[in-house]
Amino acid sequence: MTRRLLIVEDDPGLQSQMRWCFSEDLEVNVASDRDTAIAALRRTEPQVVTLDLGLPPDPGGATEGFGLLEEILHLAPQTKVIVVTGREDKENAVKAIGMGACDFYQKPLDADILTFVVNRAFRIAELEQENHYLSQQPNGTNIKGIVAASPQMLSICRTLEKIAPTDVTTLITGETGTGKELLARALHDLSPRAGKPFAAINCAAIPENLLESELFGFEKGAFTGATQGKKGKIEHANGGTLFLDEIGDMPMPLQAKLLRFLQERVVDRVGSVNPIPVDVRVVCATHRDVRQLIADGLFREDLYYRISEITLEVPALRERDGDALVIAQSLLKNLGKQVERPNLSFSEDAISAIGRYEWPGNVREMINKVKRATIMADGKRVSARDLELDTPASDSGHHLNLRQVREQAERQAIETALQTSAYNMAQAARLLGITRPTLYNLTDKYRIRTTSDAS
Numbered sequence: 212m213t214r215r216l217l218i219v220e221d222d223p224g225l226q227s228q229m230r231w232c233f234s235e236d237l238e239v240n241v242a243s244d245r246d247t248a249i250a251a252l253r254r255t256e257p258q259v260v261t262l263d264l265g266l267p268p269d270p271g272g273a274t275e276g277f278g279l280l281e282e283i284l285h286l287a288p289q290t291k292v293i294v295v296t297g298r299e300d301k302e303n304a305v306k307a308i309g310m311g312a313c314d315f316y317q318k319p320l321d322a323d324i325l326t327f328v329v330n331r332a333f334r335i336a337e338l339e340q341e342n343h344y345l346s347q348q349p350n351g352t353n354i355k356g357i358v359a360a361s362p363q364m365l366s367i368c369r370t371l372e373k374i375a376p377t378d379v380t381t382l383i384t385g386e387t388g389t390g391k392e393l394l395a396r397a398l399h400d401l402s403p404r405a406g407k408p409f410a411a412i413n414c415a416a417i418p419e420n421l422l423e424s425e426l427f428g429f430e431k432g433a434f435t436g437a438t439q440g441k442k443g444k445i446e447h448a449n450g451g452t453l454f455l456d457e458i459g460d461m462p463m464p465l466q467a468k469l470l471r472f473l474q475e476r477v478v479d480r481v482g483s484v485n486p487i488p489v490d491v492r493v494v495c496a497t498h499r500d501v502r503q504l505i506a507d508g509l510f511r512e513d514l515y516y517r518i519s520e521i522t523l524e525v526p527a528l529r530e531r532d533g534d535a536l537v538i539a540q541s542l543l544k545n546l547g548k549q550v551e552r553p554n555l556s557f558s559e560d561a562i563s564a565i566g567r568y569e570w571p572g573n574v575r576e577m578i579n580k581v582k583r584a585t586i587m588a589d590g591k592r593v594s595a596r597d598l599e600l601d602t603p604a605s606d607s608g609h610h611l612n613l614r615q616v617r618e619q620a621e622r623q624a625i626e627t628a629l630q631t632s633a634y635n636m637a638q639a640a641r642l643l644g645i646t647r648p649t650l651y652n653l654t655d656k657y658r659i660r661t662t663s664d665a666s
């Protein structure tokens with residue numbers, strides 16, 4: 212890509228000095244007033260503009276410069292404008308940044324600093340263009356709600372489109388927050404069952420003694436308090452899709468009952484002897500390693516084969532090439548609209564931090580971070596700090612003692628677990644391998660918030 216720079220400067224001496232600063236691989240155009248600048252902008256579409264605020268007919272003030280800045284950003288909002296101000300003119304520099312200028316530079320001219328600032332602006336422009344390109348890439352799939360650019364996810368989406376019209380029982384595996392439920396819903400929406408119910412049940416969230424009646428329903432008088440019969444989730448899904456989330460956490464006795472249902476396609480309500488035929492497509496998901504569960508005697512192998520006629524292994528966000536940025540951009544657009552800040556964009560440090568971060572809580576964690584950032588960002592730029600991604604690794608070398616290191620690690624692990632589990636204390640405690648009361652003690656100790664501040 213040819214780098215094109217437009218210098219807007221009315222002083223001929225400065226014009227030639229600035230021209231001289233830039234190496235030959237830059238295409239440089241010069242304009243001395245607003246009209247010529249706009250004509251050059253339209254003609255050459257520069258990625259970067261340096262703009263002297265003091266332009267005729269107001270060379271001593273900044274009105275013409277501000278007017279031109281506004282016009283440039285209106286005509287070509289992606290242009291990186293560096294305003295050039297006098298030495299004592301901080302106020303105007305700050306105002307220009309607030310209006311959307313990307314940087315400022317104070318006279319007198321210093322070739323090294325100016326080159327540095329201009330090159331930096333080109334780099335930002337290129338990164339933004341790259342991101343824009345990525346976010347404009349067709350998903351390769353029209354699956355509603357799924358944002359993906361990586362070959363890994365596009366391949367999963369293609370498989371999903373192939374199996375959607377069939378009734379094959381599908382197992383979706385992957386870390387928490389990778390989009391397993393989203394894919395299960397997509398499978399339903401793309402299937403001939405789309406007009407019928409999608410009934411989801413989280414096998415890990417319901418106490419063992421209630422899960423059976425939740426799934427299979429119960430008859431009047433089946434147990435104390437059952438004054439009337441109730442349909443279970445499976446019956447509710449009749450004609451549609453049953454989504455069994457966290458199937459790996461299903462207790463063994465229920466696994467046997469589920470297996471019978473999958474084989475016979477009839478439901479035995481608790482307390483009933485009359486099997487009820489049900490027509491559902493079953494989709495299961497788990498973040499657990501089912502083979503390991505089988506090896507540990509916690510999951511029935513025969514059930515595993517029943518539920519995994521097709522398995523979709525959803526990779527973690529950090530393993531998908533290019534997805535993190537594309538999803539973050541899409542989230543910023545959508546979540547920004549929700550808080551009436553539709554023009555937010557990521558700063559350069561945010562873009563590299565998003566690419567570097569491991570995303571242990573995957574897309575769910577990203578949603579929390581971006582949601583927070585849309586509220587916290589000053590101006591139009593979302594920084595790494597707004598995303599809470601600016602913990603410098605070098606910090607670790609500057610601790611007072613081991614206690615401080617331990618406490619910081621503990622605090623970080625708790626914050627990540629809370630974000631990963633969408634601030635569900637029970638789930639976060641499970642992720643951390645501690646009890647809920649212990650988690651409450653620790654969040655008190657470190658004064659960590661236990662609810663999403665964006666909710």
Ligand SMILES: Nc1ncnc2c1ncn2[C@@H]1O[C@H](COP(=O)(O)OP(=O)(O)OP(=O)(O)O)[C@@H](O)[C@H]1O
Pocket residue numbers: 356357358359385386387388389390391392393394456496497498538574575578
């Ligand atoms: N590729 C994606 N594009 C857009 N949004 C996504 C994508 N993947 C996940 N999400 C969003 O991230 C959130 C978490 O996704 P989802 O609930 O499907 O994950 P999960 O793998 O089922 O998580 P868990 O195992 O914790 O239940 C949802 O709000 C979902 O819409």
